Amino acid sequence: MDAGSTARDSIRDLEARINQDIIGQKRVVERIVIAMLANGNVLLEGLPGLAKTRAIKSLSQNLESEFSRIQFTPDLLPSDVTGGEILRQDGQFEFRKGPVFGNLVLADEINRAPPKVQSALLEAMEERHVTVAGKRYDLPPLFMVLATQNPIEQEGTYPLPEAQMDRFLMHVRIDYPSDADEVKVMRLVRAESATSGSGKEPPPKITQQVIFDARAEIDRVTTKDVVENYMVALIAATRRPAALGDKLKNWIAIGASPRGSLALDRCSRTYAWLKGRDYVTPEDVQAVVHDCLRHRVSLGYEAGADGVDADDVLDEVVKQVAVAV
Known part of the structure; x- marks a missing residue:
């Protein structure tokens, strides 16, 4: 594979543009790009004000795409997501598409809506189409759900069903920026306010074909048996934590589904491609394993009693599982 491929250069340019808008969250931006190139959906979790929505908007502003936003609220209906049929004046029914038919769909604060509405996204996320009144409507070739959620400990939130969590290729957690980065954030917002309405032309948007070309190259990334x-x-x-000792046995209640293996494979190959390689290393797997599995591992009550979260459990798994040579 050509280490200087045009598609990779364009993707790196896209990352750089988003990182100019989102200070101090390079890892989060990289994960969003990985999920998009791997043709998957991503769930961003963090406290309010950590630029989750801003990151997604920046992606849409720099990529040739149709952006749509669904603000999840307790009174939202499934038809508000998928769309529905309306009766025209001539007595015929016409399907009116909902916001899920965009290229980049921002499902904002997804865990503030009841489970029935959350589940309305399931078919779209997995099958890439929706069915309304017995008719199937396909979604565009470039389709990605970028959902944000606040920590479930906050008031007014509904935990996402396990089946829906499993539909997300990656679950990315966003932390506070460093103090130095926060100073840069203030300066960035101040500069944006001062230059608003200046008429400066933004750079040309990156085309969707770049994404499809990148995916074709990623498909050629090889993974050895080891x-x-x-x-x-x-x-x-x-799934069988007892083999690694009582600690993991007590911490893990339910292991990752086969979608976890598929997510690791797709994201590892994408990560390797972004690093300029046409083969996957164990380090590539370790780089994405937490984002691919933290939402696919259910913890037992002893984990909570020990103050352990999914990342701590995966740290222990990575530590104990050796690479067979």
């Missing part, structure tokens, strides 16, 4: 076995071993450790 790395495939390593991925499966990580997944197996979450």
Whole structure:
């Protein structure tokens, strides 16, 4: 593979543009790009004000795409997501598309709506189409749900069903920026306010074809048997934790589903491609394993009693599972 491929250069340019808008969240931006190139959906979790929505808007502003936003509220209906049929004056029914038919769909504060509305996204996220009144409507070739949620401990939130969590390729957590980065954020917002309405032309948007070309190159990234076995071993450790000791046995209640293996494979190959390689290393797997599995591992009550979260559990799994040579 050409290390200087046009598609990769364009994707790196896209990352750089978003990082100019989102200070101190390079890892989050990289994960969003990985999920998009891997043709998956991403769930961003963090406290209010950590630029979750801003990151997604910046992606849409720099990529040739149709952006749509669904603000999830307790009174939202499933038809507000998928759309529905309306009766025209001539007595015929016409399907009016909902916001889910965009290229980049921002599902904002997804865990503030009841489960019935959350589930309205399931078919779209997995099958890439919706069915209304018995008719199927396909979604565009470039389609991605970028959902944000506040920590479930906050008031007015509904935990996402396990089936829907599993539909997200990656679950990315956003932390506070460093003090130095926060100073840069203030300066950025101040500069934006001062230059608003200046008439400065934004750079040309990156075309959707770049995304499709990048995906074609990623499909050619190779994974050796030893790395495939390593991925499966990580997944197996979450399903049979007793083999790694009583600590993990007590912490893990339910292991990752087969979607976890598929997510590791797709994201590892994408990560390797972004780094300019046409093969996957164990380090590539370790770089994405937390984002691919933290929402696919259910913890037992002893984990809570020990003050352990999913990331701590995965740290232990990675520590104990060796790469077979």
